[in-house]
Amino acid sequence: MLEFLQQKLETVFRNLRGYGKLSEANIADALREIRLALLAADVHYPVAKRLCEEIQKKALGKEALAGIRPGDQFVKIFHEELVRLLEEGEREIRPERPLRLLLCGLNGSGKTTTAAKLALWFRKQRQDVALVAGDLTRPAAREQLQRLGEQVQVPVYAWPDGSSIETVVREGRARGEKERRDVLIFDAAGRLDVDAELLEELAGVAALWEPGESLLVVDAATGQVAVKVAEAFAAKVPLTGLVLSRTDGDARGGAALSIQQVTGIPIKFLGIGEKPDALQPFVPERFVGRLLGMGDIVELVDRAQAELDAQSMEEMAKRLKSNEFGLQDFLAQLRFMKRLGPLENFLALLPGFPGKEAVKVDEKKIKQIEAIILSMTPEERSRPMILNGRRRLRIARGSGTQVTDVNDLLRKFDSMRKMIRRISKGGTGKGWPKLGIPRTLRG
Template sequence: MFDALADRLESAWKKLRGQDKISEANIKEALREVRRALLEADANLQVVKEFVSEVEKKALGAEVIAGVRPDQQFIKIVHDELVEVMGEANVPLAHADTAPTIVLMAGLQGTGKTTASAKLALHLRKLERSCMLVATDVYRPAAIDQLLALGQQINIPVFEMGSDADPVEIARQGVERARAEGVDTVIIDTAGRLQIDQDMMAELARIKETVQPNETLLVVDAMTGQEAATLTRTFHDQIGITGAILTKMDGDSRGGAALSVRQISGQPIKFIGVGEKVEALQPFYPDRMASRILGMGDVLTLVEKAQEEVDLADAEKMQEKILTAKFDFTDFLKQMRLLKNMGSLGGLLKMIPGMGKISGEQLEQGEAQLKRAESMINSMTMEERRDPDLLSGSPSRRRRVARGSGYTESDVGKLVSDFQRMRSMMQQMGQGNFPGMPGMGMPGMGGGGRSPQPGWRGYPGAAPAKKKKKEKKRKGFGTL
């Protein structure tokens, strides 16, 4: 998401390029583009008006900084205003002084509330907080079964009393069970409706009054745009919420919900759902989201995702292999699978500054090349994986790998030569030497550190991996 918004905002910066300074005359057209971009992103109209007004006020009052172009200064002002609109800082989940912390999940049907409950439980378990899920949705067919299945998948206990029990009583007994068993956090999944109605609100109010939750989180579908802000305000006025979880942020929604929820409802966005997998939940950081919207990437989130997957001891071993040019196809395969565990290739690339403009077609080609490479490596013997030179000097070995993987001998030869070139380059880079890039780029790049172009071959993750490698080395992670 945010691609269309980012493109529109970029056209606003162009209005100021070549100007000596920001003035009332040259800023009007840029502000018009910003307003149009936000409206097309389905942001709330009142939010858009206030946003543009604040940007204009700050831009015209900004002191000219030596060495900074007007368009760069304008981008900084827009970035800071985006952060302010979305909440300025991450608001963590409450943690009660006396266990259990009670989290009440609310929302309409179809927003992903039940899945979000399981995602939140898994997220908290990673923070070493024990959890219990409570199933009070007795109306939607198979809602209880869905939560039981999710609980089994992530190894989190689920309290349920069947579909004939009173939801308020289920919630009360669930909290009592969690308290008796010393559980740190209990997450109550409540029933939703296709639209807001008084029965649903009355039941939520009774549950809330009975269990006295520390958090009441509204689960909102990001694809509903500015309607998400109105929904949040309605729930807050009638029930009283403490925050929101935006789901489906990985979809093709235009981003208006992220820009509107906090400003209209006064309540912070605490988490965002970025995929269907149960691991796909992230704390919401306004500054990081602003950077993504402006195409600046999100290196901090990328590093955090890597921290969850990378073992420090393995990273040090891998770094040593790179420095001594002993990085082999087994290591290569391990790195590719690690990337898969971190998420989609497209999602990872968008977190890297300068890589957000890669087209969908290029990403599809990249994914296809990763699969090709994995298939060919899987057809190699362990000896060939450890020593790629065996394939370089043996046409019969290349033919066998080609037959086993379903590709041609020339495809195998290309993979091996690209890999050897990459290994040599990674060794030089790891030693602080940056070789001339044109004509000998990383496998999968056209060369010279440019953004990948259509038709790139070999290992399409190589260019991003180089970027991530630098980041991780600063953090003590070695390579990825």
């Protein structure tokens, strides 16, 4: 979602770094380009105007002019102002338990999927969660929520066809209280578009449900349309937060920068993929850091810690130090990286990552590598030096590949193992290998 705006801003900042000092003229030129980039990214005009005015005030101050690298100072000012803009409002989920949460949004916004993602997020916080199937309008909405509930191992309260919305709300609330659930998430009905009937129904549901949190799910790809949707819902429902879905797509990012400022409702979560665990709390500083190409090391570490335990990390370290890193370890590393999500998204968290288009990870190549390694015997994986021509032919046939593919993998693996030895002795690699991503994985 951030790539379009990120590329535009990089060009502006690159030009600024070429100046010896910040002046009123070059600041004005830069701000004009930034304003155009923001508008092209579908940022609401008043928001873009306000942001540029605040940056101009600070960039022309004496403190900003006193530094050695004026271009970097401008980036710092831009970063701080954008973070300040996005930090407004209460983004933390209320700590009171039990918590009744109302989730609303238009059909197609990813509302029901987000309900399951939220349930999993709360479950990971060791909360006892249940979902309430309150969408009685959309065909198969109840069945979809039940399937998602099974995936995330969270119970779903559902009632048969013909039940009234009042019955679902009252009985769902009573059942949650009886079972002493910490969090109860009500998946409300959506519509194809905002209409009076939908809003009146939601207002009635909110009055009966009495939610501690009311979250609106909006599709980040809809740009300023998302802002209008949020305004319409906020007029009838006491919204406490927003969830931006599909932020991993090719949306231009304007909704994320506009919607909070225009509506006054804080963004609380970002949907970053289709999988149940592809939801993260919205942290302005980390979001802006990624926007400005500074990466998000915190999220990268969080993802890694969620997938690796201390014992496996210790065992891997021992094998690296003793030069016992084999093809089985290499396969384990690939599978670990796949669990972190799409590799392009994972790499985008690294500072200075050139973007998905510049470095494309070939998922088919990864599957091919897995097939080749799995076609080897345990001894061959631990001692690849015994792989003669006959064995390589057998492996190629077993994995549905060519002998040249097997040879290419072994050659790349040997280079990677040599690099690991250098690093373990205090040396450094060059280019992409030092990220732990062998070139053979790139398309």
